[in-house]
Amino acid sequence: MALPLFLLMFGIASVSMMVPALHALVLDDESTARAFFYAGLLGIIAFVLIAVAHAGRKPRHGALGPLMSLFAAFVTLPVMLALPFLEALPSTRFVNVYFEMTSALTTTGATMFSDPERLNDTLHLWRAQVGWMGGMLMWVAASAILAPLHLGGFEVTAQAEPGRRDTGQGARSVAADPRARLLRVCRALVPIYVGLTLLLWLLLMAGGDRPLVAICHAMSVLATSGISPVGGVQNAGIGTSGEAVMLLFMLFALSRLTFSKDTVTATQGGLRNDPEFRIGLFIVVAVPLVLFLRHFLGAFGVDEGDNLAKAFYALWGAVFTVMSFLTTTGFVSEHWAAAQDWSGLATPGLILMGLALIGGGVATTAGGVKLLRVFALYFNGAREMERLVHPHSVSGAGAAGRRLQSNGAFIAWIFFMLFALSLAGITLLLTLAGTSFDQALVLSVASLSTTGPLVDYASDTPIRLIELSLAAKAILSGAMVLGRLETLAIIALLTPDLWRS
Template sequence: MPDRAHQRPGLWASVQQLPLFLLLVGLFSAAMLVPAVYGGVVRELVTARAFLYSGLLGLAAFALIGLAHAGRETRYGTLGPLLSLLCAFVFLPVILAVPFYEGLRTTTFLNAYVEMVSAITTTGATLFDDPGRLNGPLHLWRAIVGWMGGLMMWVAASAILAPLNLGGFEVTARAERGRKSSRDFGMTAPEVRNRIAKVAAVLVPIYVALTLLLWVLLAVGGDPALTAVCHAMAIMATSGISPVGGLTGAGAGIAGEAVMLLFMLFALSRLTFSTDTVTADVDSGGLRRDPEFRIGIALVIVVPLVLFFRHFMGAFDVAAEDELRDAGRALWGSAFTVLSFLTTTGFASANWVDAQSWSGLQTPGLLLMGLALVGGGVATTAGGVKLLRVYALYKNGLREMERLVHPSSVGGAATMSGRLQKGGAFIAWIFFMLFALTLALVSILLSLAGVDFDTALIIAIAGLSTTGPLLDVAADMPIQLIEMTGAAKSIFVAAMVLGRLETLAIIALFTPDLWRG
């Protein structure tokens, strides 16, 4: 008789067999205990009990469902976790909204749900413009959900999106036909789970360590403990969630912003923190030759200089050209804000207002919306179109101009850069058109829901680029999400989910051939 003890899988193996969505329920339920403990420390007992009971209930449900699911094999391979990822953005916020709703007790459950979707998709838009309406544990919970949502996308980029050639990987040389690893649709469920576990083992320590380091640096710089930890998590996740309404209420000053700027560089390229994805395999030059990082740095340098000279001309007209200190603050405020919105973080520098008051001119929000639409690097926590797709279109434009001079010339993968496949520009253009059509559709639906067109356009861009703070700075007056109808809020939720997971990934879920593969 065989030994049954050797037939039983270990605890870790049993956990790995559970569906990804169920694992996320368990992780987020355990995270509810953190604001529960913090609420007890600061004597916000009603809120602390709401998080404690919700967390314990979630963990109990996770344990019971896990026991019932023990021994079952997942039917699908790579697309199973992709479906779980979609469910995490749509259905998981229902669970996350329960303690928020019970702890606040002065809002509707729909508002709490929208708030949680905004946090987990790292959009960072809030329905509560007055930070004083939420107590410390609620602010901490918003930051934790955003931070964990960013970590989820970090891991998913390598473990789920890369094998499917989605999320920006579709334009890389790896996705080209004929490549050995160009299609991993045939990966079995155990292989997918092992891949997720390996990627998480590499990236989670990096993510946690960087967050702790930034937290310490901000606290040393003068931020209160809660503000420092929330801003640290917001920077790493590019969520822009703040317990004090932004950097104007922070205490770290320019030194704190300088530290944040360094950490926001991680959202420009995957190569800044990891070489685990295939986008790094063909480019041995590191950051010096990485097109995403180079384009991002170029934008951070050129755009602030253009803004600075625009502001300088305005200041010259009002005889303020000798105020060098104000000029320096204006330049810094522009540089920080440009990088923040390019990475879809959305933190406006405390000196951003100084840049406008120094010159007496209003910087149009259209510029910030354009930066947010461009977005950060592939396989990072940033949203938007992604810098690699922009680079593919740029290289294709150069190639077309070369053909105007030399019509008979032949360009191949070498011309398009070893990091991009031959048809990468065409695929990037398809994604861009899908993004534009989605933007138009969301704007039209919001207009039909009673939102005026200008506001609808800003809301659509904020949702699809996952840059919620655009609602505060892109228009002349901050947009009040809480005043919108239920239909408009539901459309905004759909836009945030589409922006975070991307349209191509949603289309992949409805492709029968991929499920059969």
């Protein structure tokens, strides 16, 4: 039976509620177990009834359907996901829970409940699970939905305009049966995603983490959601070894070549010559060294320059935190504060905001502008500088440059300007909704880059989201969806050619 993509996502979400229901039942929390079980059961019944009513209908294929289903999932699915959460926590309002589920599904990870003790273990598991499913959705959607339309970063490499279908043989087969492509991508990527999550969970438990905390952190690292049941990695007590394991798994958010070669971003040369991966590693090495040098010079002012132990922890804290925010995960090392204790200098939150804006790799769970677009702008800038010195020079593209189309830098610049305009517009709307300018800027960057933990570390004082006005919460919910799908995808939904098809 060929069912609509959105209906399939609704059914999967309904079945997934049985996991927290079973978890609450094991913990003897009957009220929470009933909330998730009944909500999941009603969702499954609704799914079956709609599927039966849809039987016999000829599905309409085309470019618009899957993209519209993806947009609808991020906007409407949080309503269904919020129902058991609200039933298990009746002391809050629906708008807060809807924001929480939208934040989790878009892998943003911003939370209304800054005090982890307000939520029970099952609700923490549900937040992490929704974020994990949102990450898996983006893994699949990148190859099955965004790549054929040259969106989500593929517009820099594809030989077509953003929002238009490929005209090659592969694209014709996708247009004929897009569900076949979705099924093929799911078969290839879902086992990898699940396997990596289970492996990280086992490694974190071997390092001494509690099973619940370990599985939540494992799901959050793979989905780059930054959701934690204990308020962050710094409160888990896993030590440097546990953070090192998490850092290795964050590498999957730097480039899609780390786990798949199913998209046009995969070209000759492999991971070693992948510009996204190389730029990401350069940032992870260069930025911590600059931060360490700053703290090292400050440490001499307080006679701590010869304390090698504090120096090592300060350097490691910077490496882990830079990698985490570059991949838009948002976890902070437990040694991040050690650098401040060592030198007496605070780390500017603007650095973390800049890292989140750069973001991770194309077709990964990371948000932000994406490293491939940054590479396109850098490559074009370097070429223009060369032409200033040698105006009549002829330059070969090279192995890395062949990944970009001739006007890839122009399209990357257009996206960057759209991103900047979106950032300015959301900041303006938040200030009109009663938020101070400093907080509005941090919130805008956090939502558009899908890096929720910025609200705790990028400002002088943590921002309490639950204290924001209703209008501000609605604006941020829309901004998170915009940041997850990106501006070009939203514009593509308004393209008349797609509606005619």
